Protein backbone atom coordinates (compact mmCIF):
# COMPACT_ATOMS: atom_id res chain seq x y z
CA UNK A 639 0.00 0.00 0.00
CA UNK A 640 1.62 3.31 -1.05
CA UNK A 641 1.48 6.39 1.19
CA UNK A 642 1.66 10.00 -0.01
CA UNK A 643 2.07 11.21 3.57
CA UNK A 644 4.78 13.76 4.34
CA UNK A 645 6.06 15.98 7.15
CA UNK A 646 7.33 19.55 7.36
CA UNK A 647 9.30 20.45 10.51
CA UNK A 648 8.06 17.26 12.23
CA UNK A 649 4.45 18.34 11.55
CA UNK A 650 2.77 15.37 9.92
CA UNK A 651 0.48 15.56 6.88
CA UNK A 652 -1.49 12.64 5.47
CA UNK A 653 -0.83 13.91 1.94
CA UNK A 654 1.87 15.92 0.12
CA UNK A 655 -0.35 18.10 -2.06
CA UNK A 656 -1.98 21.43 -1.09
CA UNK A 657 -3.01 24.77 -2.58
CA UNK A 658 -0.59 27.52 -3.56
CA UNK A 659 -1.07 30.82 -1.75
CA UNK A 660 -3.31 33.09 -3.77
CA UNK A 661 -5.48 30.33 -5.23
CA UNK A 662 -8.77 29.21 -3.62
CA UNK A 663 -7.77 30.80 -0.33
CA UNK A 664 -9.10 34.37 -0.35
CA UNK A 665 -11.92 33.95 2.20
CA UNK A 666 -13.49 31.49 4.68
CA UNK A 667 -15.65 29.86 1.98
CA UNK A 668 -12.70 29.00 -0.25
CA UNK A 669 -10.47 27.95 2.66
CA UNK A 670 -13.17 25.62 4.02
CA UNK A 671 -13.54 24.00 0.59
CA UNK A 672 -9.81 23.26 0.46
CA UNK A 673 -9.88 22.10 4.09
CA UNK A 674 -12.63 19.60 3.25
CA UNK A 675 -10.84 18.35 0.10
CA UNK A 676 -8.05 15.76 -0.20
CA UNK A 677 -5.49 18.57 0.18
CA UNK A 678 -2.93 18.00 2.93
CA UNK A 679 -3.64 21.44 4.36
CA UNK A 680 -4.21 24.96 3.08
CA UNK A 681 -2.22 28.17 2.94
CA UNK A 682 -4.09 31.46 3.04
CA UNK A 683 -3.83 34.28 0.54
CA UNK A 684 -0.89 36.49 1.59
CA UNK A 685 -2.26 38.69 4.35
CA UNK A 686 -1.08 42.32 4.53
CA UNK A 687 -1.36 44.70 7.50
CA UNK A 688 -4.55 46.22 6.08
CA UNK A 689 -7.07 44.53 3.77
CA UNK A 690 -6.47 45.32 0.08
CA UNK A 691 -8.79 45.51 -2.93
CA UNK A 692 -5.93 44.65 -5.30
CA UNK A 693 -5.48 45.69 -8.91
CA UNK A 694 -8.30 46.66 -11.33
CA UNK A 695 -9.94 43.84 -13.32
CA UNK A 696 -9.52 41.96 -15.57
CA UNK A 697 -6.50 40.80 -13.60
CA UNK A 698 -6.48 37.01 -14.20
CA UNK A 699 -6.56 35.11 -17.50
CA UNK A 700 -6.35 31.40 -18.27
CA UNK A 701 -4.61 30.09 -21.39
CA UNK A 702 -4.25 26.55 -22.78
CA UNK A 703 -0.84 26.31 -21.16
CA UNK A 704 -1.33 28.14 -17.90
CA UNK A 705 -2.29 31.54 -16.57
CA UNK A 706 -1.29 35.16 -16.25
CA UNK A 707 -2.26 37.24 -13.20
CA UNK A 708 -1.78 40.66 -11.76
CA UNK A 709 -4.04 40.40 -8.74
CA UNK A 710 -2.13 42.97 -6.72
CA UNK A 711 -2.43 41.17 -3.36
CA UNK A 712 -6.19 41.50 -2.81
CA UNK A 713 -6.73 40.09 0.68
CA UNK A 714 -8.82 40.45 3.83
CA UNK A 715 -5.89 41.53 5.98
CA UNK A 716 -3.69 39.21 8.05
CA UNK A 717 -5.90 39.37 11.15
CA UNK A 718 -8.87 37.94 9.23
CA UNK A 719 -6.82 34.89 8.28
CA UNK A 720 -5.37 34.48 11.77
CA UNK A 721 -8.87 34.66 13.30
CA UNK A 722 -10.20 32.11 10.81
CA UNK A 723 -7.34 29.66 11.32
CA UNK A 724 -7.66 29.92 15.11
CA UNK A 725 -11.34 29.00 14.73
CA UNK A 726 -10.78 26.07 12.38
CA UNK A 727 -7.79 24.86 14.41
CA UNK A 728 -10.16 24.19 17.33
CA UNK A 729 -12.21 21.86 15.09
CA UNK A 730 -9.08 20.12 13.75
CA UNK A 731 -6.53 20.29 16.61
CA UNK A 732 -4.17 17.80 14.93
CA UNK A 733 -4.02 19.56 11.55
CA UNK A 734 -1.23 22.02 10.74
CA UNK A 735 -2.28 25.05 8.70
CA UNK A 736 -0.24 27.64 6.83
CA UNK A 737 -0.82 31.40 6.95
CA UNK A 738 0.87 33.51 4.28
CA UNK A 739 1.78 37.15 4.88
CA UNK A 740 3.68 39.89 3.13
CA UNK A 741 4.79 43.38 4.11
CA UNK A 742 5.96 46.24 1.91
CA UNK A 743 9.09 46.80 3.97
CA UNK A 744 10.98 45.10 6.79
CA UNK A 745 9.12 47.05 9.47
CA UNK A 746 5.85 45.68 8.13
CA UNK A 747 7.23 42.14 7.96
CA UNK A 748 8.24 42.37 11.64
CA UNK A 749 4.83 43.79 12.57
CA UNK A 750 3.03 41.02 10.68
CA UNK A 751 5.00 38.33 12.49
CA UNK A 752 4.38 40.02 15.83
CA UNK A 753 0.65 39.82 15.05
CA UNK A 754 1.10 36.11 14.28
CA UNK A 755 2.88 35.48 17.58
CA UNK A 756 0.34 37.51 19.58
CA UNK A 757 -2.52 35.55 17.99
CA UNK A 758 -1.18 32.29 19.43
CA UNK A 759 -1.12 30.75 15.91
CA UNK A 760 0.68 27.39 16.15
CA UNK A 761 0.87 26.51 12.45
CA UNK A 762 3.44 27.51 9.85
CA UNK A 763 3.91 31.06 8.49
CA UNK A 764 4.83 31.57 4.84
CA UNK A 765 6.52 34.95 4.30
CA UNK A 766 5.88 35.92 0.69
CA UNK A 767 9.01 37.60 -0.69
CA UNK A 768 7.99 37.40 -4.31
CA UNK A 769 4.77 39.10 -5.38
CA UNK A 770 5.51 40.59 -8.83
CA UNK A 771 2.27 42.51 -9.20
CA UNK A 772 2.17 45.54 -6.92
CA UNK A 773 2.96 48.50 -9.20
CA UNK A 774 6.09 50.26 -8.03
CA UNK A 775 7.06 47.49 -5.60
CA UNK A 776 9.98 45.17 -6.47
CA UNK A 777 10.03 41.43 -5.96
CA UNK A 778 11.94 41.40 -2.66
CA UNK A 779 13.37 37.97 -3.48
CA UNK A 780 15.57 39.52 -6.18
CA UNK A 781 17.17 41.95 -3.72
CA UNK A 782 19.57 39.62 -1.89
CA UNK A 783 20.84 42.14 0.66
CA UNK A 784 17.26 43.05 1.61
CA UNK A 785 16.28 39.37 1.98
CA UNK A 786 19.29 38.89 4.27
CA UNK A 787 18.34 41.95 6.33
CA UNK A 788 14.65 40.91 6.54
CA UNK A 789 15.47 37.38 7.74
CA UNK A 790 18.06 38.66 10.20
CA UNK A 791 15.59 41.18 11.64
CA UNK A 792 12.62 38.77 11.64
CA UNK A 793 14.49 35.98 13.41
CA UNK A 794 15.69 38.36 16.12
CA UNK A 795 12.15 38.20 17.51
CA UNK A 796 10.05 35.52 15.76
CA UNK A 797 10.35 32.02 17.25
CA UNK A 798 7.67 30.14 15.32
CA UNK A 799 7.83 27.99 12.18
CA UNK A 800 8.58 30.17 9.14
CA UNK A 801 8.95 29.41 5.45
CA UNK A 802 9.67 31.84 2.63
CA UNK A 803 8.01 31.98 -0.83
CA UNK A 804 10.67 32.82 -3.38
CA UNK A 805 10.55 34.04 -6.95
CA UNK A 806 12.16 31.86 -9.61
CA UNK A 807 15.90 32.35 -10.17
CA UNK A 808 17.54 31.74 -13.54
CA UNK A 809 21.27 31.91 -12.81
CA UNK A 810 23.39 29.29 -11.00
CA UNK A 811 25.29 32.06 -9.22
CA UNK A 812 21.97 33.37 -7.89
CA UNK A 813 21.12 29.91 -6.52
CA UNK A 814 24.53 29.88 -4.80
CA UNK A 815 24.15 33.40 -3.39
CA UNK A 816 20.56 32.89 -2.24
CA UNK A 817 21.27 29.50 -0.63
CA UNK A 818 24.22 31.05 1.26
CA UNK A 819 21.84 33.64 2.75
CA UNK A 820 19.02 31.19 3.51
CA UNK A 821 21.37 28.72 5.22
CA UNK A 822 22.15 31.34 7.87
CA UNK A 823 18.62 31.25 9.28
CA UNK A 824 16.40 28.73 11.14
CA UNK A 825 13.92 28.50 8.27
CA UNK A 826 11.37 25.70 8.24
CA UNK A 827 11.17 25.59 4.47
CA UNK A 828 11.76 27.36 1.20
CA UNK A 829 8.87 27.42 -1.27
CA UNK A 830 9.99 27.61 -4.90
CA UNK A 831 8.55 29.11 -7.09
CA UNK A 832 6.17 32.01 -7.21
CA UNK A 833 4.91 32.99 -10.69
CA UNK A 834 7.46 34.10 -13.29
CA UNK A 835 6.99 37.83 -13.00
CA UNK A 836 6.00 40.29 -15.69
CA UNK A 837 5.16 38.05 -18.59
CA UNK A 838 2.87 39.21 -21.43
CA UNK A 839 0.01 37.30 -23.06
CA UNK A 840 -1.63 38.68 -26.19
CA UNK A 841 -5.08 38.21 -27.75
CA UNK A 842 -4.15 38.19 -31.44
CA UNK A 843 -7.71 38.74 -32.69
CA UNK A 844 -8.01 41.95 -30.74
CA UNK A 845 -4.28 42.70 -30.88
CA UNK A 846 -4.61 43.48 -27.23
CA UNK A 847 -3.30 42.36 -23.83
CA UNK A 848 -5.69 40.24 -21.69
CA UNK A 849 -5.28 41.80 -18.23
CA UNK A 850 -5.71 45.46 -17.29
CA UNK A 851 -2.99 46.18 -14.67
CA UNK A 852 0.48 47.25 -15.81
CA UNK A 853 -0.53 47.30 -19.50
CA UNK A 854 -0.94 43.54 -19.46
CA UNK A 855 2.25 42.51 -17.64
CA UNK A 856 1.62 39.76 -15.09
CA UNK A 857 2.88 36.68 -13.26
CA UNK A 858 2.98 33.53 -15.39
CA UNK A 859 1.90 30.17 -14.00
CA UNK A 860 1.09 26.68 -15.28
CA UNK A 861 2.83 24.50 -17.90
CA UNK A 862 5.00 27.44 -18.96
CA UNK A 863 6.89 27.43 -15.67
CA UNK A 864 7.32 23.75 -14.72
CA UNK A 865 10.95 23.43 -15.97
CA UNK A 866 11.88 26.56 -14.04
CA UNK A 867 10.04 25.38 -10.94
CA UNK A 868 11.75 21.96 -11.00
CA UNK A 869 15.16 23.58 -11.44
CA UNK A 870 14.60 25.93 -8.49
CA UNK A 871 13.36 23.08 -6.27
CA UNK A 872 16.38 20.94 -7.15
CA UNK A 873 18.92 23.77 -6.97
CA UNK A 874 17.88 24.62 -3.42
CA UNK A 875 17.59 20.96 -2.48
CA UNK A 876 21.23 20.54 -3.55
CA UNK A 877 22.39 23.66 -1.66
CA UNK A 878 20.32 24.10 1.50
CA UNK A 879 20.97 22.61 4.94
CA UNK A 880 18.77 19.47 5.07
CA UNK A 881 16.98 21.06 8.05
CA UNK A 882 15.42 23.49 5.58
CA UNK A 883 12.84 21.57 3.59
CA UNK A 884 11.57 22.43 0.13
CA UNK A 885 7.99 23.02 -0.98
CA UNK A 886 7.63 22.74 -4.74
CA UNK A 887 5.20 25.01 -6.58
CA UNK A 888 4.83 25.58 -10.30
CA UNK A 889 3.40 23.71 -13.26
CA UNK A 890 1.68 20.92 -11.34
CA UNK A 891 -1.39 19.52 -13.10
CA UNK A 892 -0.79 15.75 -13.11
CA UNK A 893 0.54 13.09 -10.75
CA UNK A 894 3.66 12.99 -12.92
CA UNK A 895 4.32 16.67 -12.16
CA UNK A 896 3.98 15.95 -8.42
CA UNK A 897 6.32 12.96 -8.78
CA UNK A 898 8.93 15.11 -10.58
CA UNK A 899 8.84 17.85 -7.93
CA UNK A 900 9.44 15.25 -5.19
CA UNK A 901 12.16 13.57 -7.24
CA UNK A 902 13.83 17.02 -7.31
CA UNK A 903 13.64 17.21 -3.51
CA UNK A 904 10.25 18.67 -2.55
CA UNK A 905 8.65 17.41 0.68
CA UNK A 906 5.29 19.03 -0.19
CA UNK A 907 3.89 20.46 -3.42
CA UNK A 908 1.45 23.31 -3.97
CA UNK A 909 -1.00 23.69 -6.84
CA UNK A 910 -2.02 27.06 -8.31
CA UNK A 911 -3.22 27.33 -11.90
CA UNK A 912 -4.58 23.76 -12.08
CA UNK A 913 -6.55 24.34 -8.85
CA UNK A 914 -7.95 27.57 -10.30
CA UNK A 915 -9.06 25.67 -13.44
CA UNK A 916 -10.36 22.46 -11.81
CA UNK A 917 -11.37 23.36 -8.25
CA UNK A 918 -10.52 21.46 -5.04
CA UNK A 919 -11.39 18.10 -6.67
CA UNK A 920 -7.94 18.40 -8.27
CA UNK A 921 -6.33 17.18 -5.04
CA UNK A 922 -8.06 13.78 -5.17
CA UNK A 923 -7.11 13.33 -8.83
CA UNK A 924 -3.47 14.32 -8.28
CA UNK A 925 -3.18 12.08 -5.20
CA UNK A 926 -4.58 9.09 -7.09
CA UNK A 927 -2.30 9.70 -10.07
CA UNK A 928 0.74 9.98 -7.80
CA UNK A 929 -0.22 6.77 -5.98
CA UNK A 930 -0.49 4.95 -9.34
CA UNK A 931 2.98 6.16 -10.37
CA UNK A 932 4.49 5.15 -7.01
CA UNK A 933 2.84 1.73 -7.24
CA UNK A 934 4.12 1.16 -10.80
CA UNK A 935 7.65 1.98 -9.63
CA UNK A 936 7.51 -0.04 -6.42
CA UNK A 937 7.77 3.01 -4.15
CA UNK A 938 5.83 2.81 -0.86
CA UNK A 939 6.56 6.25 0.58
CA UNK A 940 7.94 9.63 -0.60
CA UNK A 941 11.35 9.06 1.00
CA UNK A 942 11.85 6.12 -1.36
CA UNK A 943 12.42 8.62 -4.19
CA UNK A 944 12.54 12.14 -2.69
CA UNK A 945 15.51 14.08 -4.02
CA UNK A 946 16.86 11.01 -5.87
CA UNK A 947 16.96 12.59 -9.33
CA UNK A 948 19.70 10.87 -11.31
CA UNK A 949 22.33 12.67 -13.41
CA UNK A 950 24.04 11.46 -16.53
CA UNK A 951 27.55 10.26 -15.63
Ligand SMILES: O=C1NC(=O)NC(C(=O)O)N1
Nearest residue numbers: 709710711769771833857
Ligand atom coordinates in the same frame (compact mmCIF):
# COMPACT_ATOMS: atom_id res chain seq x y z
O1 LIG B 1 2.83 36.55 -4.79
C1 LIG B 1 1.98 36.69 -5.68
N1 LIG B 1 2.14 36.04 -6.85
C2 LIG B 1 1.30 36.20 -7.88
O2 LIG B 1 1.54 35.63 -8.96
N2 LIG B 1 0.20 36.99 -7.73
C3 LIG B 1 -0.19 37.44 -6.47
C4 LIG B 1 -0.89 38.78 -6.51
O3 LIG B 1 -0.78 39.49 -7.51
O4 LIG B 1 -1.51 39.10 -5.49
N3 LIG B 1 0.87 37.46 -5.51
